[in-house]
Amino acid sequence: MGLSQRSRRYAPIALLGVAGIALAGCGAPGGSTGGGGGGGGDNTVTIYGTIVEGEAELLAESWSDFEKENDITIKYEGSQDFETQLGTRAQGGNPPDIAIFPQPGLFADYAARDFLKPAPDAVEANAKKYWTQGWVDFGTYKDEFYGAPLMASVKGWVWYSPKKFAEWGVQEPTSWDELLTLTKTIQEKSGTAPWCAGFESGVATGWPGTDWIEDLVLRNAGADVYDQWVKNEVPFTDPQIKEAFDATGELLLNPDYVNAGFGDVRSINSTAFGDVAPKVASGECALTHQASFLSGFFPDGTDISEDGDVWAxxxxxxxxxETFITGGGEIVGAFSDDEATQKVLEYLSSPEWADKRLALGGVTSANKGVDIEAVENPILQESIKLLQDDSVTFRFDGSDQMPGAVGSGTFWKGMVAWINGTSTDEVLTQIETGWPSS
Structure with a gap:
């Protein structure tokens, strides 16, 4: 689920109205012409998603010109309780016109239950032209295309202060052993814990821990094992998955190595994931692991560059x-097939919309038609290049592909229990119990 998520992977979550945005309860009376959603008029399109607060304001700004040019009003509502509320509304016959899904697994579930309308031809054409086949596949169910990607993020970045690295006489590592050596050297030279981490994210607490495991399964066990793992063909109790937990534990379960600026190991669970950014910028925390969207959490004026305040x-x-990366993103699906909704869907699948949103900062896109030079943040620029590079081994966030009972259920809870001291074997067994029996 940064800065764009928008529920769990991108930005702080909150259930509130957003200043400057017309928010419409998707279960409200009325609807757009011919649609299945809770619109507010013939040219009103309702969108429901996990994007909240300042990110929601930027989202509204990104399509404001489109609204004026097409005489369409877009009413957006963001919620931290997206999964539950969307299900209630869909089953009650009052879904939004459009939903922005942060999880391909959840998207596929709605397509499988015939809630979603197949995407317009123009949207499918945009997806095939501007995204790799893997991204197109995320919006496809049983050979029918239901939705195009929206934004994306690259995970697995380790953020640090170049000034502090220079002070300690250390360099970026190129191997896991070098990373462990770097950690030990910083601890010895600084006399403090090098790493800071935050797993707190409201109802989604624990997801930053799943990102660690996913990164290490992909990097150490390889893409084939990763693909089998997200389907439960390789269970959590498999030694290859335990190896990823053990490697992560070398850093996050070591009281000498965490939790810089916040407390002991257990403070990881009570530390909001975005709160680590200011500690890195100030040099109080030497290292933190987080996706590209963390760039949006640094204090105003932070210089993100190789010789600046923060780099990664x-x-x-x-x-x-070989370069391995995991990432996240959103898929746009529609419960309505009316004309106004189709126009909005086509626009959101275009590089023109992506350029508008990228220019506002804090996010990345896997859309190959975007103007990378318009993105000022160099880490975001590099993230976009990685997403577009066919030689890079990319896999979508594993927990987002798993059934909700696991990915956003026992896996999240398992990471919290693990940080709190439950043994790895017990946690792995507990997570595995979340998989449906069939």
Missing amino acids: FLLPSKSED
Whole structure:
């Protein structure tokens, strides 16, 4: 689920109205012409998603010109309780016109239950032209295309202060062993814990821990094992998955290495994931692991550059010759097929919309038609290049592909229990119990 999520992967979550945005309860009376949603008029399109607060304001700004040019009013509502509320509204016959899904698994579930309308031809054409096949597949169910991607993020960045690295005489590592050596060196030279981490995210607490495990499964066990793992063909109790937990534990369960600026190991669970950013910028925390969207959490005026206040490197892999990345993103699906909704869907699948949103800052896109040079943040620029590079091994966030009972259920809860001291074997067994029996 940064800065764009928008529920769990991108930005702080809150259930509230957003200043400057017309919010419409998707279950409200009325509806757009021919649609299945809770619109407010013939040219009103309702959108429901997990994007909240300042990010929701930027989302509204990104389509404001489109609204004027097409005489369409877009009413957006963001909620931290997206999964539950969307299900209630869909089953009650009052869904939004459009939903922005943060999880491909959840998107596929709604397509499988015939809640979603197949995407317009123009949307499918945009997806096939501007995204890789993997992204197109996320919006496809049983050979029918239901929705195009929206934004994206690259996970696995390790953020640090170049000034502090220079002070300690250390460099970016290129292997896991070098990362462990770097951690030990910083601890010895600084006399403080090098790493800070935050797993707190409201009802989604625990998801930042799943990102650690996903990164290390992909990097150490490889793409085939990763793909089998997200389908439960390789269970959580498999030694290859335990290895990822053990590697993460070398850092996050070591009281000498965490939790800089916040407390002990257990303070990770009570530390909001975005709160680590100011600690890195100030040099109080030497290292933190978080996605590209963390760039939006640094204090105003923070210089994000190789010689600036903050920079980042990708979590090292076993192989220095191959680049592995995990990432997240949203898929746009529609409950309505009226004309206004189709126009909005086409616009949101276009590079023109993506350029508008990228220019506002804090997010990335896998859309190959975007103007990368318009993105000022160099880490976001690099993230976009990685997403578009066919030589990079990319996999979508694993927990987002798993059934909700696991991905946003036992996996999240398991990470919290693990940080609180429950043994790895017990946690892995507990997570595995979340998988449906069939």
